[in-house]
Amino acid sequence: MKQEKLETRASRLYKKRSTMEMAWRQLRRNKGAIIGLVLLVIIIGAALIAPLLFDYSTDVIGMNVRQRMKWPSLEHICGTDELGRDIFTRIVYGARYSLAVGVVAVAIALVVGIALGAAAGYIGGLFENVVMRICDIFSSIPSVLMAIAVVSALGKSTLNLMLAVGIASTAPFVRVARAAVLVVRGEEYVEAARAIGQPDWKIILVHILPNCISQIIVQATLRVGSAIISAAQLSFLGLGVPAPAPEWGSMLASGRLYIRDYSYMTLFPGIAIMITVLSLNLLGDGLRDALDPKLKR
Amino acid sequence: MADNILEVRHLKKYFKTSRGMLHAVDDINFTLERKKTLGLVGESGCGKSTTGRAILRLLEPTSGEIIFEGKDLNKLSKTQMRHMRKDMQIIFQDPFSSLDPKKTVSQIIAEPIKENKIITDKLLREERVLELMETVGLAERYINTYPHELDGGRRQRIGIARALAMEPKLIVCDEPVSALDVSIQAQILNLLKDLQEKLGLTYIFITHDLSVVNHFSDDIAVMYLGQIVEKAPAEELFDNPIHPYTQALLSAIPIPELGHQRQRVALRGEITSPIEPPEECRFAKRCLMCNPEICKASVPVLMEVSPSHFVACPLKQKEMGLLK
Amino acid sequence: MAEEHDILNIEDLKVRFETEDGTVYAVNGVNLRLGYHKTLGLVGETGAGKTTTALAMLRLVPDPPGVVECKRLEIDGQDVRGMSITKLEQVRGKDISMIFQDPMTALNPVFTVGQQIAESIEIHEHLGKAEALEKAGDMLEMVGIPRARANEYPHQFSGGMKQRVVIAIALACNPKLLIADEPTTALDVTIQAQVLELMNELKEKYDTSMIMITHDLGIVAEVCDEVAVMYAGRIVEQGSLEEVFGKTMHPYTEGLFNSLPNIKNRTAKLKPIHGLMPDPTKLPEGCPFAPRCNYATEDCRKAVPELHRASGTHMVACSAYERDKNFMIDRRKR
Numbered sequence: 033m034k035q036e037k038l039e040t041r042a043s044r045l046y047k048k049r050s051t052m053e054m055a056w057r058q059l060r061r062n063k064g065a066i067i068g069l070v071l072l073v074i075i076i077g078a079a080l081i082a083p084l085l086f087d088y089s090t091d092v093i094g095m096n097v098r099q100r101m102k103w104p105s106l107e108h109i110c111g112t113d114e115l116g117r118d119i120f121t122r123i124v125y126g127a128r129y130s131l132a133v134g135v136v137a138v139a140i141a142l143v144v145g146i147a148l149g150a151a152a153g154y155i156g157g158l159f160e161n162v163v164m165r166i167c168d169i170f171s172s173i174p175s176v177l178m179a180i181a182v183v184s185a186l187g188k189s190t191l192n193l194m195l196a197v198g199i200a201s202t203a204p205f206v207r208v209a210r211a212a213v214l215v216v217r218g219e220e221y222v223e224a225a226r227a228i229g230q231p232d233w234k235i236i237l238v239h240i241l242p243n244c245i246s247q248i249i250v251q252a253t254l255r256v257g258s259a260i261i262s263a264a265q266l267s268f269l270g271l272g273v274p275a276p277a278p279e280w281g282s283m284l285a286s287g288r289l290y291i292r293d294y295s296y297m298t299l300f301p302g303i304a305i306m307i308t309v310l311s312l313n314l315l316g317d318g319l320r321d322a323l324d325p326k327l328k329r
Numbered sequence: 330m331a332d333n334i335l336e337v338r339h340l341k342k343y344f345k346t347s348r349g350m351l352h353a354v355d356d357i358n359f360t361l362e363r364k365k366t367l368g369l370v371g372e373s374g375c376g377k378s379t380t381g382r383a384i385l386r387l388l389e390p391t392s393g394e395i396i397f398e399g400k401d402l403n404k405l406s407k408t409q410m411r412h413m414r415k416d417m418q419i420i421f422q423d424p425f426s427s428l429d430p431k432k433t434v435s436q437i438i439a440e441p442i443k444e445n446k447i448i449t450d451k452l453l454r455e456e457r458v459l460e461l462m463e464t465v466g467l468a469e470r471y472i473n474t475y476p477h478e479l480d481g482g483r484r485q486r487i488g489i490a491r492a493l494a495m496e497p498k499l500i501v502c503d504e505p506v507s508a509l510d511v512s513i514q515a516q517i518l519n520l521l522k523d524l525q526e527k528l529g530l531t532y533i534f535i536t537h538d539l540s541v542v543n544h545f546s547d548d549i550a551v552m553y554l555g556q557i558v559e560k561a562p563a564e565e566l567f568d569n570p571i572h573p574y575t576q577a578l579l580s581a582i583p584i585p586e587l588g589h590q591r592q593r594v595a596l597r598g599e600i601t602s603p604i605e606p607p608e609e610c611r612f613a614k615r616c617l618m619c620n621p622e623i624c625k626a627s628v629p630v631l632m633e634v635s636p637s638h639f640v641a642c643p644l645k646q647k648e649m650g651l652l653k
Numbered sequence: 654m655a656e657e658h659d660i661l662n663i664e665d666l667k668v669r670f671e672t673e674d675g676t677v678y679a680v681n682g683v684n685l686r687l688g689y690h691k692t693l694g695l696v697g698e699t700g701a702g703k704t705t706t707a708l709a710m711l712r713l714v715p716d717p718p719g720v721v722e723c724k725r726l727e728i729d730g731q732d733v734r735g736m737s738i739t740k741l742e743q744v745r746g747k748d749i750s751m752i753f754q755d756p757m758t759a760l761n762p763v764f765t766v767g768q769q770i771a772e773s774i775e776i777h778e779h780l781g782k783a784e785a786l787e788k789a790g791d792m793l794e795m796v797g798i799p800r801a802r803a804n805e806y807p808h809q810f811s812g813g814m815k816q817r818v819v820i821a822i823a824l825a826c827n828p829k830l831l832i833a834d835e836p837t838t839a840l841d842v843t844i845q846a847q848v849l850e851l852m853n854e855l856k857e858k859y860d861t862s863m864i865m866i867t868h869d870l871g872i873v874a875e876v877c878d879e880v881a882v883m884y885a886g887r888i889v890e891q892g893s894l895e896e897v898f899g900k901t902m903h904p905y906t907e908g909l910f911n912s913l914p915n916i917k918n919r920t921a922k923l924k925p926i927h928g929l930m931p932d933p934t935k936l937p938e939g940c941p942f943a944p945r946c947n948y949a950t951e952d953c954r955k956a957v958p959e960l961h962r963a964s965g966t967h968m969v970a971c972s973a974y975e976r977d978k979n980f981m982i983d984r985r986k987r
Contacts, residue, residue: 226387227385480929480930511913512698515913540913587894
C-alpha cells in the first residue's frame with residue numbers, strides 16, 4: 033500500500049537534472065574539446081580492438097626481413113621498421129601501452145594524492161604542513177629524473193614504469209585536492225553536516241569530495257597527457273616497457289638511428305604521441321570551462 | 330522556578346591572530362526559558378554568530394559553561410556531543426551555501442534522520458521527508474530537485490526542514506531571513522513562528538535587523554564587540570533603551586513611514602579593536618556620553634536596573650545608584 | 654524653476670537577455686521622468702529589473718546577451734541612445750555617475766583612495782595631477798574622511814569608510830544625476846544611518862538629482878521625494894513619497910508594506926505576499942502580479958494594465974482602478 037503510494041508520487045516528481053548533464057551541454061559548444069574527445073574515442077577504440085585486428089606475435093613483434101624499411105605505401109600506410117614490422121600496426125597496438133601507463137599512473141597519483149590532500153586540507157595543522165612540504169620537495173625534482181630513480185631502484189617492468197610515473201605526478205593532485213577541500217570546508221553545508229552529528233571522515237567522503245570532483249577530473253585528464261609523455265621519455269631512454277613491445281617511446285628510440293634516411297620511422301610514433309596528448313589537453317581545457325561554474329556565461 | 334532549557338555562563342571564544350588574541354566572544358551570560366525566543370542583535374563582527382556556533386560547539390569555546398537541560402555541553406566528549414546534536418540544531422543565513430549542491434532535496438532532509446538512525450527503513454524515511462516538506466510548506470514535487478534549481482525562499486525552507494528532521498528542542502537561527510526579499514522574508518518568519526507554537530521550539534534568533542528581532546523575540550540581547558551590553562524583554566528594550574549603543578542602534582533604523590522624524594543618537598568614529606581589547610568599556614571610544622574616569626576604569630558588568638532589564642553601562646549604573 | 658527638459662527622460666525602455674535557457678525579459682516598458690534636484694526611489698525586490706534599468710540609462714547593459722530597446726533615452730536633454738563611445742564616456746562620470754552596492758569590490762586595491770578619486774577628476778575636468786589630487790583631498794574631507802588618509806589603500810578602510818570613498822568618487826565631478834544602487838545594503842545600521850545622512854547633505858549642497866535603488870522602504874521614506882515601485886520589469890506604482898506611502902494604490906505595494914515587521918506593534922502578524930516573483934523567462938499573460946494578488950479577477954489575467962494617472966502625479970498600473978475609480982486599498986495604519 034504504502035509502497036504503491038510512494039511510487040505513484042515518485043512518478044509525478046521532477047525529472048532529475050544532474051550537474052554532469054549541464055556540463056555536457058556546456059562542453060558540446062566547445063569545438064576544441066569535441067575534437068579532442070572524438071580523437072580520444074578513436075584512439076581508445078583502436079587500442080581496445082587492436083588484438084582483434086592484429087596478431088601480437090606475428091603482426092606486431094614478428095620480424096619480416098623482406099619487408100624491411102619500406103617507405104609508406106598503400107600496403108603499409110606508415111611504412112615498416114628496421115625489422116620489417118608494420119609501423120601503423122605497432123602504433124595502434126602501442127596505444128594500449130601508452131594509454132594504460134598514462135591511466136594507471138594517474139590513477140595511482142589520484143588515489144594517493146586525493147587521500148593525502150583531502151586529509152591535509154581537512155585536518156590542517158602540523159600534518160598539513162608536513163604533507164605540503166614533502167610535496168614541495170617532490171615538485172622541485174624534475175619528474176623524469178624522479179621516475180628514472182624509481183625505475184632504477186625497482187627494476188625495469190611495465191608495472192614499475194606505471195608506479196614511477198604515478199609517484200612523479202602525485203604532488204599536483206595533493207595540491208588540487210587540498211585547495212578544493214579548503215574552499216569547500218568553509219561552506220555552510222559542511223557546518224550543517226557537523227551540526228547533525230556526522231563524523232569527520234564521512235563529511236569528507238559524502239560532502240567534500242563530491243563537490244571537488246570536477247576540479248579533480250580536469251586535473252586528471254590533463255595529467256594523463258603528461259604521464260604519457262613521461263612514459264614515452266622513459267621508454268626512449270630504455271627504462272620503460274621492455275624491448276619488443278611496441279611502446280611509442282621505444283619506437284622513437286629505435287627509429288632515431290635511421291632518422292636521416294628513414295624519417296617516417298620517427299615521424300609517425302611522434303605524431304601519435306602528439307595527437308593523443310593534444311586531444312587530452314583539448315578535452316581537459318574544455319572540461320575545465322564546462323565544469324567551472326564561475327566561467328559560465 | 331522558570332523552566333530553563335539553556336544556561337550560558339562566562340562563555341568565551343578567542344581566536345589566535347598574528348597580532349594577538351581576538352576576543353570574539355568575551356564572557357557572555359544568559360539563561361533561556363523553554364519555548365521562548367532570545368534575539369541576539371548586533372552589527373557585523375560583534376560576535377553574535379560566533380556565540381551561536383559556540384553554544385552548539387560547532388566552534389570549540391575557549392572557556393565557559395553551556396548548560397543544556399542540566400548537562401554541561403562543554404564537558405562532553407566529541408561522541409557524546411554528536412548525540413546531543415539531535416536536540417539542538419542550526420538554520421543558516423545563506424540559503425545558497427548551506428545546502429550541498431550535489432544532493433537532492435530529499436537526500437538533504439533525510440540525512441540527519443539517516444545519520445542518527447532515527448528511521449532506518451527507507452520507505453518510512455521517505456514518508457517522513459514528505460511529511461517534513463509539508464510542514465515547512467514545500468510542494469512534494471520538489472523532492473528530487475537540486476537546491477540550485479530552487480529560489481532562496483524555498484531553499485531556506487529546505488534548511489528548516491533539515492533542522493526539524495531530528496525534532497530538536499533548541500534551534501539557533503543565524504540570520505535566517507537576511508538573504509531573502511521582504512515578501513519572502515515575511516513568509517519564512519511566519520513559518521518559524523508557527524513551528525515554534527506547534528512544536529514547542531526554543532529559538533536563539535541571531536540577526537542585525539532590529540525590526541525583525543523586535544517582531545520575533547521575547548527577550549533581546551544587544552551585543553557589542555563580543556559582550557552583551559543590554560538585555561531585556563523585547564518591548565522594554567524598544568520602549569526604554571538604556572545603553573547608549575542600544576539607543577544609537579534603535580535610532581538608526583529607517584522607518585517606512587511618512588513624516589517620521591528620527592532623533593539620531595550620534596556615534597563617534599573610532600572602533601575599539603577586538604584584538605587584546607583594553608580593560609574598559611568597549612563602546613567608550615564611540616560613545617558621546619563617555620566619561621573617561623568612569624568608563625575607562627574597568628570592564629563594565631551587566632546589572633539588573635529593573636526587573637529582567639540588564640545593562641552594562643557604568644555611567645547609567647552610577648546614575649541609578651547601582652554603582653558607587 | 655522653468656526647465657525645458659528634465660534631467661532624465663526615458664520612454665518605453667525594454668531590456669531582454671537572450672540566453673541559452675531562453676529569453677529573460679528583465680525590463681518591459683519603463684517610462685521615467687525625473688526633474689532636476691529630485692530624488693527618486695526605485696523600489697522592488699530581487700529580479701524586479703531595478704539595476705538593469707539603471708545600467709540601461711548608462712548604456713552599461715552587457716551586449717550580448719543584453720538587447721536594449723527604447724523610444725527615448727535622454728539625460729539632461731542629450732539623447733544617449735545614438736551617442737558615440739567617446740561622448741558617452743564624457744557623459745558617464747561627468748553628467749551621470751553610479752554608486753554600486755558593494756563598496757568592497759568597487760575600489761581598486763592597488764591604488765590609493767586619493768589616486769582613485771583624482772583619476773576621474775583628471776579625466777573629466779582636465780586638471781593636472783597635482784590639482785586633481787588636491788581636489789581629491791577636498792572630496793575626502795567633504796565625505797568626512799581626513800585629508801591625510803588620501804594616501805592610504807582601500808584595505809585600510811572599513812566598509813562604511815569605503816562606501817564614503819565610493820561616494821566621493823561618484824561626486825568628484827559634480828554630476829547632475831547620481832544613481833545609487835543599494836548603496837547601504839552591505840553596511841551596518843549605524844553606519845548606514847551615517848552614509849544616508851551624508852548623501853542627503855551632499856545632494857542638497859550640490860543640487861544633484863538622484864535615483865536611489867533599494868528594497869528598503871525605510872530608506873525611501875528617509876531620502877526620496879518620489880517613488881517608483883517595480884515588479885517584473887514594469888513600474889506598477891509611481892508618485893510622490895506622500896502619495897505612494899500615504900495613499901498606497903497598487904496591491905503589490907500594499908503587500909510590501911504588510912510584509913515588514915511593524916516596529917511599534919510587535920505582536921501584529923506579518924501578512925506576506927503569497928507565492929513567488931514570476932520567472933522572467935516566461936512571464937504570465939496579463940498583469941504579472943495577478944497570480945499573487947488577493948484582488949485579482951479574470952480580467953486581470955487578460956491584458957497587461959498600463960500606468961494610469963490616478964490623481965496629481967500618482968500613477969498606478971492596476972486594472973482594478975480602470976474598472977472602479979474608487980477602488981482603494983486601506984493600508985494598515987502604522
